Amino acid sequence: MSERSIDNSMKQDAFSKYHPAVNLLFFAGAVCLGALFRHPAYLIAAMCSSLLYFFALNGLKALKTILVLLPTLIFITLINPLLNTRGNTVLFLIFKRPYTLEALIYGAVVACIFFITVIWVNCFGKLFTADRIICLFGNILPNLCLLLAASGRILPKLIENSKQIATARSSIGKGGEKEAIKDKLALRFKILSALTSVSLENSIVTGDSMKARGFAAGKRTSFKPYRMTYCDWLAAGIMTAMLAAVFGVLLGGFAYAEYFPGFGIAEMNGRNIAGVLIYSGYLLIPSALQIKEKIRWSISRYGI
Amino acid sequence: MEHFKIRDLSFSYSGNSEKKNLDKINLTINKGEFVIICGRTGSGKTTLLRHFKTALTPYGKRSGEVLFNGVELEKVGAGEQAAKIGYVMQNPDEQIVTDKVWHELAFGLESLGCEQKSMRSRVAEMACYFGIQDWFHKSTAELSGGQKQLLNLAGVMVMQPEALILDEPTAQLDPIAASDFLNTVRKINAELGITVVITEHRLEDIIPYCDRALVMENGKIIIDESPKGLGKLLQEKKSPMLYAMPAPMRIFCEADGRGECPLTVRQGRDWLGSELGDNPQIKELTEPEFNKEVKAPALSLKELWFRYEKDSPDILRGVSLNVPQGSISAIVGGNAAGKTTTLKAVCGICKPYRGKIKIFGKALNRYKYGELFNKCVSMLPQDPKSIFVKKSVREELYEMTNDSEKINETASLCGITELFERHPFDLSGGELQKAALAKILLSEPKLLLLDEPTKGMDAVFKKSFARILKKLKERGVTILIVSHDIEFLAEFADRISMFFDGGILTTDTPQGFFGQNSFYTTAASRMSRDIFKNAVTAENVAELYLKNKGNTYEKVR
Numbered sequence: 001m002s003e004r005s006i007d008n009s010m011k012q013d014a015f016s017k018y019h020p021a022v023n024l025l026f027f028a029g030a031v032c033l034g035a036l037f038r039h040p041a042y043l044i045a046a047m048c049s050s051l052l053y054f055f056a057l058n059g060l061k062a063l064k065t066i067l068v069l070l071p072t073l074i075f076i077t078l079i080n081p082l083l084n085t086r087g088n089t090v091l092f093l094i095f096k097r098p099y100t101l102e103a104l105i106y107g108a109v110v111a112c113i114f115f116i117t118v119i120w121v122n123c124f125g126k127l128f129t130a131d132r133i134i135c136l137f138g139n140i141l142p143n144l145c146l147l148l149a150a151s152g153r154i155l156p157k158l159i160e161n162s163k164q165i166a167t168a169r170s171s172i173g174k175g176g177e178k179e180a181i182k183d184k185l186a187l188r189f190k191i192l193s194a195l196t197s198v199s200l201e202n203s204i205v206t207g208d209s210m211k212a213r214g215f216a217a218g219k220r221t222s223f224k225p226y227r228m229t230y231c232d233w234l235a236a237g238i239m240t241a242m243l244a245a246v247f248g249v250l251l252g253g254f255a256y257a258e259y260f261p262g263f264g265i266a267e268m269n270g271r272n273i274a275g276v277l278i279y280s281g282y283l284l285i286p287s288a289l290q291i292k293e294k295i296r297w298s299i300s301r302y303g304i
Numbered sequence: 305m306e307h308f309k310i311r312d313l314s315f316s317y318s319g320n321s322e323k324k325n326l327d328k329i330n331l332t333i334n335k336g337e338f339v340i341i342c343g344r345t346g347s348g349k350t351t352l353l354r355h356f357k358t359a360l361t362p363y364g365k366r367s368g369e370v371l372f373n374g375v376e377l378e379k380v381g382a383g384e385q386a387a388k389i390g391y392v393m394q395n396p397d398e399q400i401v402t403d404k405v406w407h408e409l410a411f412g413l414e415s416l417g418c419e420q421k422s423m424r425s426r427v428a429e430m431a432c433y434f435g436i437q438d439w440f441h442k443s444t445a446e447l448s449g450g451q452k453q454l455l456n457l458a459g460v461m462v463m464q465p466e467a468l469i470l471d472e473p474t475a476q477l478d479p480i481a482a483s484d485f486l487n488t489v490r491k492i493n494a495e496l497g498i499t500v501v502i503t504e505h506r507l508e509d510i511i512p513y514c515d516r517a518l519v520m521e522n523g524k525i526i527i528d529e530s531p532k533g534l535g536k537l538l539q540e541k542k543s544p545m546l547y548a549m550p551a552p553m554r555i556f557c558e559a560d561g562r563g564e565c566p567l568t569v570r571q572g573r574d575w576l577g578s579e580l581g582d583n584p585q586i587k588e589l590t591e592p593e594f595n596k597e598v599k600a601p602a603l604s605l606k607e608l609w610f611r612y613e614k615d616s617p618d619i620l621r622g623v624s625l626n627v628p629q630g631s632i633s634a635i636v637g638g639n640a641a642g643k644t645t646t647l648k649a650v651c652g653i654c655k656p657y658r659g660k661i662k663i664f665g666k667a668l669n670r671y672k673y674g675e676l677f678n679k680c681v682s683m684l685p686q687d688p689k690s691i692f693v694k695k696s697v698r699e700e701l702y703e704m705t706n707d708s709e710k711i712n713e714t715a716s717l718c719g720i721t722e723l724f725e726r727h728p729f730d731l732s733g734g735e736l737q738k739a740a741l742a743k744i745l746l747s748e749p750k751l752l753l754l755d756e757p758t759k760g761m762d763a764v765f766k767k768s769f770a771r772i773l774k775k776l777k778e779r780g781v782t783i784l785i786v787s788h789d790i791e792f793l794a795e796f797a798d799r800i801s802m803f804f805d806g807g808i809l810t811t812d813t814p815q816g817f818f819g820q821n822s823f824y825t826t827a828a829s830r831m832s833r834d835i836f837k838n839a840v841t842a843e844n845v846a847e848l849y850l851k852n853k854g855n856t857y858e859k860v861r
Contacts (some may be wrong), residue, residue: 149403213460
């Protein structure tokens with residue numbers, strides 16, 4: 001495993017201790033497969049495992065995100081039959097158009113796919129801090145990655161500077177707390193213009209500091225705080241094998257699911273059971289690692 | 305062996321060709337030397353330092369040449385220069401390019417196209433040498449000023465330079481962080497033999513350890529001496545730079561001492577002891593009286609409690625303080641102790657959840673909006689840049705009032721009349737502070753709050769700043785200063801309060817306060833405490849010395 005753990009600000013997470021490339025492989029696989037499967041069994045597997053990891057990463061705060069997402073999901077489900085009138089089973093007519101059961105179910109499927117994608121991307125965002133992205137793409141796009149790192153520096157500084165200016169204004173009685181909206185706007189504008197000058201001024205120094213350390217003096221390389229270790233290669237190998245199996249099931253057309261004009265969904269034969277199991281196994285890797293680590297930790301603590 | 309050689313270097317910024325910013329500089333710096341360049345703001349120190357690196361050389365009219373290892377500097381490739389000549393500037397914040405500490409450390413090596421494996425080991429090595437393993441993965445935004453500047457130094461050192469050029473690296477740091485930084489520089493010079501060229505205002509920590517000190521004036525090098533002989537030369541030339549020198553050297557020169565010039569507190573103490581013995585006749589100067597009871601205080605704080613967020617720890621834990629009218633009072637204390645927060649509470653920016661603030665006898669919350677800042681209270685924030693929002697100093701002043709007579713008067717009081725057309729951001733640290741002071745004075749405050757006013761000022765500037773404060777005091781303005789600069793306060797404040805553990809611990813006169821402390825006190829006091837009582841400034845010590853020798857003391861300047 002790469003020797004470092006993630007930011008202190010995040011909960012302890014076992015999967016993020018692997019090399020960013022391994023993380024990226026996992027999320028690429030999870031998001032692709034999540035978007036391709038229409039079969040309910042696979043959808044349920046993806047829903048459950050993505051949710052599990054989401055909770056493992058965020059704790060109970062995850063509930064808030066899900067509560068926000070829920071109305072969107074219901075909306076997608078209900079709106080689909082209004083746009084799509086195909087399907088055999090007409091439930092009722094609305095705006096003189098048929099509202100079909102098939103379209104409603106398909107709406108739910110689309111909502112599920114949407115949900116799975118959002119959750120995976122969310123987890124991805126949580127894991128992939130700027131330095132992990134830089135580590136992955138540093139060699140291909142060193143300047144773009146530097147830009148990313150520099151903006152990660154500038155944005156917090158801008159916020160800090162604007163606060164400072166606002167406080168300074170208040171300390172000479174020009175903070176505009178109780179003034180008319182027009183004056184308040186004028187004040188905001190003043191702060192903004194001062195902020196611009198300060199930032200431009202500062203950027204000259206930053207530029208000098210970059211030049212002084214040889215920026216643009218030659219071809220850039222990129223420092224990587226992560227290393228591919230035995231564990232990383234092993235994890236990558238296992239994941240690739242599992243991905244290949246699941247893609248095999250998908251591309252072989254064994255997990256077909258048709259909703260129009262009537263339902264035509266592949267039955268759960270041996271191939272599909274194996275497919276769902278491998279698929280769930282793949283998606284559960286991060287959560288499983290986390291649980292394993294937790295158990296290990298408590299055993300080692302109480303086993304003394 | 306010659307490392308840098310500068311021959312007949314003259315330079316002027318384009319536009320004003322009659323004024324030369326560098327005038328026929330001839331200078332040789334040998335390998336492994338530790339050279340200090342001192343001089344007043346605007347004497348050309350930075351301009352000279354920038355000629356040590358082609359990438360930073362300013363645009364303008366230039367003649368003469370700079371040789372690095374015997375080769376003309378411009379012919380040395382950019383990559384080689386980046387690696388071999390390290391350059392650290394004044395602002396710790398703006399020099400940092402990236403968001404993570406590890407990335408900042410690696411930045412230089414990345415630019416040079418260093419290969420992964422050696423980059424790894426060099427970064428690791430530097431992180432250990434500078435003791436930054438613990439914050440290796442932190443965001444750069446989380447670091448303190450001192451840590452940021454150390455990171456900047458480490459980010460340069462990682463390229464394994466042969467020479468370090470440092471341009472006022474500690475101007476923005478508090479005294480403890482500053483002496484940490486300078487000690488590291490010293491260590492680098494002593495242990496690794498790296499050539500160091502540094503400009504500094506804070507000379508106490510480095511003058512004793514440098515090999516040569518250069519003094520610049522109007523773009524010329526007027527003195528090139530070893531530190532031992534520096535004091536006498538400055539005195540001969542009547543240079544105001546003497547005032548910036550370490551206290552032992554100043555005392556020695558002002559007392560017209562003979563023999564070898566002391567540089568450190570220990571040497572100074574030995575010298576004083578050998579001259580006067582342990583028990584001189586006159587041991588103390590008449591001490592100003594200290595009234596503990598303050599009648600009708602300008603500002604009275606009673607048991608203030610405050611915290612920034614609901615769950616964060618209390619910053620102010622029972623702050624009580626009385627500031628007498630027409631005095632210059634000061635609060636000293638550690639970093640982030642709550643001194644600035646106290647000032648903010650007086651301005652009503654922070655609202656204490658317990659306790660009482662009375663300004664001129666009237667409770668703070670009884671002041672109507674606008675009333676407080678009109679002819680009553682004004683605060684100069686720590687970074688004076690942040691109160692400027694306009695394009696010229698004149699416009700800044702007119703933002704406060706339309707009375708041009710008042711503006712002219714205040715400007716001449718603060719000595720900024722000739723800066724009217726300049727952009728605020730083009731001013732030097734000291735000028736900026738004065739312009740900011742003028743701006744806030746236009747609201748005619750009776751109570752003036754100053755947050756670290758002497759940060760980034762050179763010693764001579766400090767003196768003229770103190771003169772302004774004294775004039776204000778004569779007009780009856782009450783001044784409350786929060787500062788780390790104990791040397792400044794010992795000389796100019798009437799009362800000093802110590803802030804510690806969320807409250808004001810003691811209040812006393814500078815003589816009483818620094819006379820009692822044995823660590824947190826001025827160099828003059830540390831040097832003379834065994835022999836004299838309550839001598840806290842270099843002038844005090846020199847005066848007592850001369851009195852004991854039977855001479856009268858007159859202020860030279």
